[in-house]
Amino acid sequence: MLNYLKKVELILLLLLIFLSVFLSYTTDSFLTLQNLFDILNNQAVSIIFAVGLVVVLMAGGIDISFSIVASVVQYIVVTIMILIGGGNWFLGICLAIIIGVSLGFFNALLICKFRIVSIVATIGTFNLFFGLLMYFTKGHSIYNIPDWLYEPIPIIDVASGNSNAILYLPIIVAVFLVLITWFFLTRIGFGRIIIGFGSDLEAARRSGVNVFLVQFFVYGWLGLCAGIGGLMQSHIVREVVPNALYGRELDILSAVVLGGAVLGGGRGTVWGAVLGVMLLAVVQNGLNLLGITPFAFKLIVGLIFLVAISAVNIHRFLPLKVVNTRED
Amino acid sequence: MNEKNIAISAKSITKHFGDFTALYNVDFELRTGEIHCLAGENGCGKSTLIKIINGVYQPDPGAKFSFEGKLEKKQILPSDAKRLGIHVIWQDLALFPDLTVAENIIFDHYVAKPFKLINNKKACSDAQIVINQLGIFLDPRSRVGDLSIAKRQLVAICRVIHAKARIVFMDEPTASLTKKETENLLAIVRTLSSQGISVVFVSHRLGEVLDICERVTILRDGKSVGTFPTQGMTQKKLTSLMTGLDIELTKRNNSNFGPTVLELKNLSRIGEFEGISFSLRKGEILGLTGLLGSGRTEIAHAIFGMTKATSGEIKIDGEAVNFKSNVDAIAKGIAYVSEDRLRLGLDQMQSINMNSAVTVIGKLSKPAFFLHPAAIRALCTDWIKLLKIKVSNPALPVSSLSGGNQQRVVLAKWLATKPKIIILDSPTVGVDVGAKVGIFDIVRKLSDEGMAIILISDEASEIYHNTDSFLVLKSGRISFSMKTSEVNEEKIEGIINA
Ligand SMILES: Nc1ncnc2c1ncn2[C@@H]1O[C@H](COP(=O)(O)OP(=O)(O)OP(=O)(O)O)[C@@H](O)[C@H]1O
Ligand SMILES: [Mg+2]
Numbered sequence: 001m002l003n004y005l006k007k008v009e010l011i012l013l014l015l016l017i018f019l020s021v022f023l024s025y026t027t028d029s030f031l032t033l034q035n036l037f038d039i040l041n042n043q044a045v046s047i048i049f050a051v052g053l054v055v056v057l058m059a060g061g062i063d064i065s066f067s068i069v070a071s072v073v074q075y076i077v078v079t080i081m082i083l084i085g086g087g088n089w090f091l092g093i094c095l096a097i098i099i100g101v102s103l104g105f106f107n108a109l110l111i112c113k114f115r116i117v118s119i120v121a122t123i124g125t126f127n128l129f130f131g132l133l134m135y136f137t138k139g140h141s142i143y144n145i146p147d148w149l150y151e152p153i154p155i156i157d158v159a160s161g162n163s164n165a166i167l168y169l170p171i172i173v174a175v176f177l178v179l180i181t182w183f184f185l186t187r188i189g190f191g192r193i194i195i196g197f198g199s200d201l202e203a204a205r206r207s208g209v210n211v212f213l214v215q216f217f218v219y220g221w222l223g224l225c226a227g228i229g230g231l232m233q234s235h236i237v238r239e240v241v242p243n244a245l246y247g248r249e250l251d252i253l254s255a256v257v258l259g260g261a262v263l264g265g266g267r268g269t270v271w272g273a274v275l276g277v278m279l280l281a282v283v284q285n286g287l288n289l290l291g292i293t294p295f296a297f298k299l300i301v302g303l304i305f306l307v308a309i310s311a312v313n314i315h316r317f318l319p320l321k322v323v324n325t326r327e328d
Numbered sequence: 329m330n331e332k333n334i335a336i337s338a339k340s341i342t343k344h345f346g347d348f349t350a351l352y353n354v355d356f357e358l359r360t361g362e363i364h365c366l367a368g369e370n371g372c373g374k375s376t377l378i379k380i381i382n383g384v385y386q387p388d389p390g391a392k393f394s395f396e397g398k399l400e401k402k403q404i405l406p407s408d409a410k411r412l413g414i415h416v417i418w419q420d421l422a423l424f425p426d427l428t429v430a431e432n433i434i435f436d437h438y439v440a441k442p443f444k445l446i447n448n449k450k451a452c453s454d455a456q457i458v459i460n461q462l463g464i465f466l467d468p469r470s471r472v473g474d475l476s477i478a479k480r481q482l483v484a485i486c487r488v489i490h491a492k493a494r495i496v497f498m499d500e501p502t503a504s505l506t507k508k509e510t511e512n513l514l515a516i517v518r519t520l521s522s523q524g525i526s527v528v529f530v531s532h533r534l535g536e537v538l539d540i541c542e543r544v545t546i547l548r549d550g551k552s553v554g555t556f557p558t559q560g561m562t563q564k565k566l567t568s569l570m571t572g573l574d575i576e577l578t579k580r581n582n583s584n585f586g587p588t589v590l591e592l593k594n595l596s597r598i599g600e601f602e603g604i605s606f607s608l609r610k611g612e613i614l615g616l617t618g619l620l621g622s623g624r625t626e627i628a629h630a631i632f633g634m635t636k637a638t639s640g641e642i643k644i645d646g647e648a649v650n651f652k653s654n655v656d657a658i659a660k661g662i663a664y665v666s667e668d669r670l671r672l673g674l675d676q677m678q679s680i681n682m683n684s685a686v687t688v689i690g691k692l693s694k695p696a697f698f699l700h701p702a703a704i705r706a707l708c709t710d711w712i713k714l715l716k717i718k719v720s721n722p723a724l725p726v727s728s729l730s731g732g733n734q735q736r737v738v739l740a741k742w743l744a745t746k747p748k749i750i751i752l753d754s755p756t757v758g759v760d761v762g763a764k765v766g767i768f769d770i771v772r773k774l775s776d777e778g779m780a781i782i783l784i785s786d787e788a789s790e791i792y793h794n795t796d797s798f799l800v801l802k803s804g805r806i807s808f809s810m811k812t813s814e815v816n817e818e819k820i821e822g823i824i825n826a
Contacts, residue, residue, distance in 0.1 A: 187446055189438030192431055196438075199426035206422045208410070208439050266426030 008260035011308075012275040019282050027289040033158055033165040035285070043281045044170035045233045047274055049252045050259075051174075051181040052225025054273040057256060058185070059218040060198035060265025061111065061118040065126040066222055067249040069103045070230030072133050074240045077231060078145050086146045096227035103129065104223020108216045126249075133242050142240040149235050170232040177225060182270040194218065198265025254305050255280050280304075335360045335495055335526045336381065336414075339392040343376055343385060343550075345728075348720045350376045351387075354552045356545055358495065360396075361524045363517060365537045365558075368547035368570050369760040370732025371718035374530050375419075377547070378497045382416050383409045413494030417484045417501060425473030430455035432472050433486045458486045461523075462516050478509035485516060489525075496520065497528045502536060503758040506619050506786055507825060514540050532732070532760050534563040546570055571762045577789065580772055580812075582796045586610025588646070589780045590631070590749055595640035600626040601804035604640070608749065613771070613781045615791040615798030615812070617824055623804040624784045628751045631782075632664040633657035644749075661748030665739060665755055680722040680729065681708045683737050711740035716766050732759045739767065743774070750774070751782045756790065768794050788821035800824060 023030035049066060056063050077095045081087035103125075110121040153169040185191035197204040197214045205211055234240045259276030261268030283304065284297050335358045343351040351373045358364050366374045379385045381393075383406035393401045395412055404414075423432050430448075433455040437444075455468040464482055472483055481501055488496050498517070502510045510533075517527050517540060531537055537544060538558050546553040546569045553569050590608040595601070601623035608614050616624050629635045631642060633651030641648050644660055651657050654664070681704050708722050715736040719729060726734055735758055742750065752771070756764045771794065775781050785791055791798050792812060800808040800823050808823055 188442065189444050189446060190442035192427065192435070192438045192446065193442055195426055196424040196431075196435060199424040200422070202420075203422035203424055206418070207435055208406075266424070 009269065009272050009275060012259065012272065012279055016275060016279050016282060019279070019286065023282070023286045023289065027286070030286065030289055033160040034163065035289075037156075037165045037167050039278075039281050039285050040171050041168050041236070043277055044168075044174040045229045045236065046248075046252055046255065046277045046281070047174040048170075048177055048225050048229035048232065049248070050256050050273040050277050051178050051270055052222035052229075053252055054256050054259070054261050054268045054270060055181060055185065055194065056118075056218045056222050057261040057263065058198050058265060058268040059194050059214060060201060061215070061218060062253075062263060063104075063107060063118065063122045063219060063222055064249045064253065065103075065107060065122040065129060066226040067245040067247070067252070068126050068129040068133065069100060069223060069226040070233065071242055071245045072103065072129050073099045073227040073230040074234045075133060075137060075142070075242060078142055078149070078234060078240050081146050081149070082142075082144075086148070088148055092149065092231060093228065096231040097224050098227075100223040100225070100227020100230070101220045102223070104219040104221070104226070105216055107223075108212075108219035111219070112212050112215045130243075130246065137242045139242060141242065145234065145238060145240065149231075150238050152235075168236070170236060173228060173232060177228070178270055178274060181221075185270060195266055198267075200266075251280070251301075252277070254301060258305055258308050333360050334358070334397060335362075335395070337394050338381060341377065341380060341391045342388040343373075343380060344388055346720070349550050351380070351547075351550045354547065354550070356381070356552070357555065358526050358528060359543075360526055361521050362543065363521050363527045363529060363541045365541035365544040366528060366530045366547065367534070367537055367544050367566065368553075369762055370532075370736075371730040372547040372570075373550045374547060375499055375730060378416060378499055378528070378530070380404070381409075382406070382414055382497065413492055414497070415488035415491060415493040415495070416497040416499065417481070417488060419499045419503070421480055421484045423472050423480055423483055423487075426471065428469055428471055429466055429475075429483050429486075430468035432483050433458060433468070433490050435487070436491050454490070455486065458490045461489065462486065462519060464512075464516065477504050478506075478512070481505070481513065482516070485520075489520070493525060495526045495528070497530075499530045500532070500758055501529070502531055502533060506621075508619065510536065532758060534566050534761065537566070538563065548572060567761050570760070573762070577765070577793050579792070580613065580794050580796070582612075585612050585796075586778060589644065591643040591646075592627075592631070593641045593643070595627070595630060595637045595642065597626065597630055597635060597637045600635075601630075601801070604806060606799060606806070606809070608780045608782065610780055611775050611778050612797070613775050613783055613795045615795035616782055616784045616801065617786055617788075617791050617798060617820075618801030618807075619786065619824070622801040624801055625753055626804075627801075628664060628753055628782070628784060631657070632662055632751060634664075658745070658747075663742040663745055663747035663750045665742050665750070665752050678725060680712075680717075680719055680724060680726055680737055681705055683726050683741060707744060708740075711737075711744065714770060715740055716763060732763060735759055736763065736767070743770070747779065749780045749782070751784065753784045754786070755783070756785070756787075764790075786824060788817055788824060792817040792820050 020030070029035050049070070052066065053063065073096050076099055077092055080095060081092060107122055107125055110116050110125070111118050116124070154166045155169060155172050156167040158165050185194065193204070193209055194214060196207070197209060197211075201211070204214075230245070233245065237244070255276035256268070256273045257263070257276070258279065259268070259272030259274070261273065280301055283300060287294065287297055287300070336356075337358075338354075338356045341351055341354045341356070342349070354373070354377060356377065366377065368374055376385065380387050381404060383404045386403050389402070391402060393404055401408065424435065427435070430451045434451050452468040459466050459468070462482070462485065466479060466482055466486070472480060475483070501513060505513060514536065517529065520527055529537070529541060538561060541558050543555055543557050544561070544566070545555040546566070548570060556569070586609055588607045588609050592607070593605050595604040604627055606614065616627065618624055626635070630637045633654040633656050643649065649656075649660065657664075705722065711717070712719060712722065717729075717733050717736045717740070719733065726737060729737065735755075739755060755771075756767060759767060768790070771781060771783070783790070783795055795812045797809070797811045798820070799806050
């Protein structure tokens with residue numbers, strides 16, 4: 001669609017390939033199926049969050065409450081399932097979606113109806129949801145989660161060395177959500193409306209776009225992703241810890257912005273968001289394998305983030321204005 | 329006149345905002361395929377009238393509308409406007425910078441059918457058909473945010489044509505265009521009219537109005553002065569109908585100048601301008617003219633410290649300076665009123681008071697850091713009087729002012745800093761005749777008091793009447809440098825457009 005975004009995606013992809021090649025040579029274990037599958041299994045939840053968040057960013061909003069929404073969903077779903085005697089995947093997913101979307105709508109309501117700026121509104125709900133969660137759970141974790149949620153579901157199982165490399169359910173769910181999001185953002189008119197909306201709200205309003213509908217949709221969609229992501233996360237770690245996802249929101253936000261989304265709206269792609277997540281994941285994995293202290297990770301993420309953002313804006317600092325946009 | 333030929337007739341339109349009467353008993357009639365102008369001073373109600381006919385505002389009770397002689401209505405809703413093919417190209421265009429030209433043009437399709445699969449090829453070819461219909465050049469694949477204002481305007485026009493507009497309102501479409509771009513636009517407006525589309529055109533450039541329109545409806549203080557054929561009308565007559573006064577443009581009678589305050593020596597910035605040298609004395613008004621893209625604004629940016637020249641030097645009071653940013657420039661007493669005032673110059677949601685005082689808040693705050701509301705109000709009241717800003721209450725947000733009056737607030741904001749050198753980049757764009765004279769009266773008074781002024785303008789008449797000497801730029805170089813007293817207006821016009 002837009003060259004700028006293609007460029008961002010291309011750069012990320014090249015970086016990812018470069019890094020992978022580098023790690024394949026410098027470590028023994030990077031280029032093993034086992035390790036690659038591990039990275040994917042570990043990133044499934046982040047990818048699910050990222051595709052939800054990128055939609056909000058493209059529509060010109062921001063939401064930092066989604067990680068807490070995911071925690072709330074985990075807790076409520078698992079508690080209810082235990083109460084009704086176990087439940088199953090179908091019920092679990094449905095309930096996760098319902099709660100996630102409702103909390104997303106609550107954000108949208110604050111933003112549209114009460115005209116609170118999205119960052120402020122979601123800082124508010126972040127604290128509100130987290131406070132309520134800690135209050136009612138008293139910080140206790142749930143360890144005896146239902147069996148269906150406890151048992152890992154292998155999707156792809158490949159013999160690799162002396163063990164098996166296995167891809168589990170969450171990554172398939174992530175891929176599914178990536179494809180759906182990609183589809184409605186780029187393949188149908190509604191995606192253009194979202195971009196238009198993020199690009200110039202007033203222009204969208206005057207073109208007859210239903211502002212409420214778009215806002216509720218994007219925050220609702222992120223709520224949905226957060227709900228599903230939350231359930232997947234508890235499936236992966238086999239427990240529910242109320243503050244386990246606290247702080248994840250900023251990692252995901254960095255990854256999505258790295259992927260070309262802009263605070264302020266109008267720009268961003270699903271692939272960019274996925275690549276952003278993957279790039280940071282490979283960096284972290286590389287640091288582990290190279291035996292570098294994990295404390296360096298945040299530092300490196302920060303550096304990559306700042307360098308990448310400046311690189312995109314570098315033309316503003318160059319003295320040469322090669323292309324003159326003004327013409328007759 | 330056959331009733332069928334009347335596209336819209338609107339009768340007895342009155343509109344109050346609170347106690348303020350924006351329109352009073354105005355009649356307006358538009359014929360099919362005609363180019364009709366709405367003229368009047370800033371704040372006389374032109375935009376308000378347009379908004380009422382498009383359903384953005386509802387008129388007070390008593391109004392009557394009819395379309396093509398039938399379909400009587402008491403008010404127009406946005407859905408009516410859409411159905412009747414009434415479209416507006418707003419002053420701010422209302423486009424989507426992050427979408428492509430084609431996507432902008434067919435955006436209404438997306439809104440109408442959000443779940444339909446996108447076909448980019450078809451979008452481009454649909455857009456291309458409209459582009460061809462207007463006989464212009466636009467790449468449907470380029471991003472609108474990367475286009476010049478003039479091209480964006482074309483996109484906006486394509487968009488309404490694609491939506492099958494029958495009646496198009498254009499609110500000051502030429503305000504930010506250069507001469508050449510304006511001519512292109514006027515040609516397109518004629519094309520529209522020849523295809524049976526009625527166009528209502530708002531502009532403060534009276535020459536343009538007489539040139540393109542068949543009839544002109546004049547508003548003054550919210551009341552209609554009448555509708556007149558433009559044949560046989562002169563700019564002078566139009567002015568007096570608009571203002572109720574006879575305005576004579578006078579030539580600046582320059583006084584004695586002080587010492588040189590600003591000197592440029594061989595200033596260059598690669599890709600923008602080259603070898604620019606001139607000097608500016610205390611009390612002098614220097615014109616900087618040339619077509620858009622000739623480097624006028626770029627030179628201003630370099631003087632104001634917003635960009636760095638690649639070679640050459642800038643001297644202030646005989647001392648070479650090297651500004652790191654415009655903060656340094658402001659500290660040295662330079663002010664710059666930018667071209668794109670509406671977007672960069674004002675905080676739309678803040679009050680008129682605060683906007684005009686924002687540059688001098690520090691000085692008005694006594695003790696330090698505490699705002700001094702009374703001082704701010706007093707300052708603002710002074711400027712409102714001086715600049716004849718038409719405002720019902722200075723505590724309202726700037727966005728409630730008419731376009732031309734917003735410009736004056738920006739001017740006030742910079743003049744309030746009492747700078748030594750002020751660069752005015754096209755200060756009268758979108759400002760009505762009466763106010764133009766008012767603004768230049770102030771500019772002259774400031775120069776008499778010793779301010780050195782650089783006036784950037786592409787209107788020969790402004791340069792002729794208000795400068796002591798002027799430079800003409802062409803492709804980033806000075807092509808002429810003259811004393812204004814040695815030439816006449818026609819000659820300047822000729823040089824600029826050569
Ligand atoms: N929403 C509003 N609330 C209060 N006053 C308003 C509002 N909109 C317009 N006005 C006032 O109505 C008057 C007419 O405004 P309008 O925008 O129609 O002027 P205009 O003729 O388009 O002027 P310009 O040439 O400067 O664009 C102005 O004095 C303006 O301050
Ligand atoms: Mg107006």
